[in-house]
Amino acid sequence: MSFSLYILLILILAVCLRAFVAERVVVVGESMEPTLDNGDNVLIEKITCRLGKTDRYDIVVFPVGDTLLIKRVYGLPGETVRIDDAGVIYIDDKPIEDRYGYEPMREAGRAGGYGVTLAGDEYFVLGDNRNNSIDSRMLDVGSVRNKNIRGRVVLRLTPFNKMGKTD
Numbered sequence: 001m002s003f004s005l006y007i008l009l010i011l012i013l014a015v016c017l018r019a020f021v022a023e024r025v026v027v028v029g030e031s032m033e034p035t036l037d038n039g040d041n042v043l044i045e046k047i048t049c050r051l052g053k054t055d056r057y058d059i060v061v062f063p064v065g066d067t068l069l070i071k072r073v074y075g076l077p078g079e080t081v082r083i084d085d086a087g088v089i090y091i092d093d094k095p096i097e098d099r100y101g102y103e104p105m106r107e108a109g110r111a112g113g114y115g116v117t118l119a120g121d122e123y124f125v126l127g128d129n130r131n132n133s134i135d136s137r138m139l140d141v142g143s144v145r146n147k148n149i150r151g152r153v154v155l156r157l158t159p160f161n162k163m164g165k166t167d
Helices: 003-020
Strands: 022-026 041-045 059-064 067-075 080-083 089-091 122-126 151-158
Touching: 003 022, 022 151, 059 122, 067 080, 067 089
Parallel strands: none
Antiparallel strands: 022 041, 041 151, 059 067, 059 151, 067 122, 080 089
């Protein structure tokens, strides 16, 4: 086999890996602080999400317009998510432990009142830095459909002093 054919094979393999298996994404903004910081490079894996196996508290990447957002999953398909005036998150009328919120939430957005009931393929996502996050509480983002989730964050690549798994 010629050298050119090896190079072509490697390029095809790299494109397929990026398209279907894993991809590097750069965090833009402060909405996931303190878990992820602006400028962090993270690795997302795509297979789990394509199989519909996204779990509560996974950090996922999805597009809104031309922008990629990185948020944490709270509400799963079929659940009702409600946020009260004190910023407590309820799933199907049961309060959940929120160990990721950076500070108490000031705005419930569309999850206030009776809450948001998710369809069979939708997720409710929040940034860890709730008061500085555009997420499912806002109509601009809304509930995220499974087919729109690009992948879930599995590893922080840089900065090197913080390299490793994310919570």
